[in-house]
Amino acid sequence: MKILNKIKSDNESGKVSFISYVTAGDPDIKTTLDIMKSLANNGTDIIELGIPFSDPISDGPTIQKASERSLKKDINISKALNIVKEFRKEFSTPIIIFGYYNPFLRYGINNLMKDIKNVDANGILVVDLPPEESHQIQSSVNKHNLELVYLVAPTSTDYRIQTISNLSNSFIYLVSVTGVTGTRTNIDKNLMPFIKKLKRITKKPICVGFGISSTKHVNELKKKVNGIVIGSAIVKIIEKNLNDKREITKKISNFCKKISRACRI
Template sequence: MRLLHEAFAKAEAENRAALIAYLPAGFPTVDGGIAAITEVLDAGADIMEVGLPHSDPVLDGPVIQTADDIALRGGLKIADVMRTVRAAHEATGKPVLVMTYWNPVDRYGIERFAAELAEAGGAGCILPDLPVQESARWREQAAAHGLATVFVVAPSSTTERLHEITSAGTGFVYASAMMGVTGTGESVGEAASTLVRRVGAVTELPVCVGIGISDAVRAAAVAAYADGVIVGTAFVKALLDAPTEEAGLAAVRALTAELAEGVRRRG
């Protein structure tokens, strides 16, 4: 978790929000995914979320689901996800988390997953479908291996629920900018800023906003009140739309530079 703390501290010292990017492992291939993720980190992202593709995602919209399908049809294994985390972290020295759903972790083995993620240099895990009240086994293993556990909060979360979630989480809080799945919203509304204020009132953890952010203008608007800006679908779409792997790398590099400039404008 040390690298996460350092990433947020660096962004705060520079009077900006941290830029957090998401790309799934194994997309378009395992090696192609590693190349894209490394490109994004080198181009200015502070933190990377590596997706572990799952056949039944609850938070991912159609764009990310398409990429997940490509990865799964390519035979992606959890070992490939760990290799992706290791390669990205070793190449850049930046914090890399895994974003996944509880079923793959539970089936793989909680202690095994946590140990392998830590050994690969991973900073933590985001588990959007793991209820806090059922998370004790995971949090015990995560703490034992120095991994952050990031939970997702939504605009509909009650104050009592926010207390419960933020007390259990570590690293940062993932604040969903709107109700629904990734990649389907047209804009980030006032609900996001209100949620950040509400979360900030109950925790000292950094609060990072995701869902609905796709360009520098939106990134700047969110950076005005959040500690971090999370972008996923736009990166995946850039790779999907590219005619070649080289063009895809150029596209995600350009998008990262645009977003990195946006989080520095802060509205």
């Protein structure tokens, strides 16, 4: 269980895991690969690679636009997995394939897990998959020795959290706010009490994302959780530098170094 083991070893070495998100094919395949290498070289512990989708209901405007840019380049699941295959020639950083149920279902669940395993990615997160409907994916994930990451929100009931904890063979992804992804100035005041409650219900590692974008946020959270997920802040750097690909990797490298330093406890 490479993702879980990475989080455990990070925590034991005195840091909270830094998980970075990037959309496959944004702004193009080569740059995505360069960005992933840059993430791995500059302190990212785990990479979430997003599969673009035409109706990304959980994503805010920044990641929606990234999906649109990627879809214009005809990026699909196969091309995204090929990026992982290329990345694996140099790096062993754990990778989570992040996406929506519909494209995964069309691809074929068992085929998808087999292909994820074949390129040596390590897990999958299906944003809009309720635990009640996860049986097919969970059994295929288990069969291929992958990890399935579930989302928990501050609105989740104790029963739902317990159900997810029982099903999950990976970390629990805590959505820090209700609503869509995106950068926010402050952490929701209700988040800390909810983290306490979550820890009472589950012993699984907790990684928090949605709206985490700065060293300030990391410093507030790092002693409370096992991992921090940053997506929109990274994708925003891509969006602002579309005309200069080298600037994208340079700025992402600098951003990651800062976040990685802040992740030390």
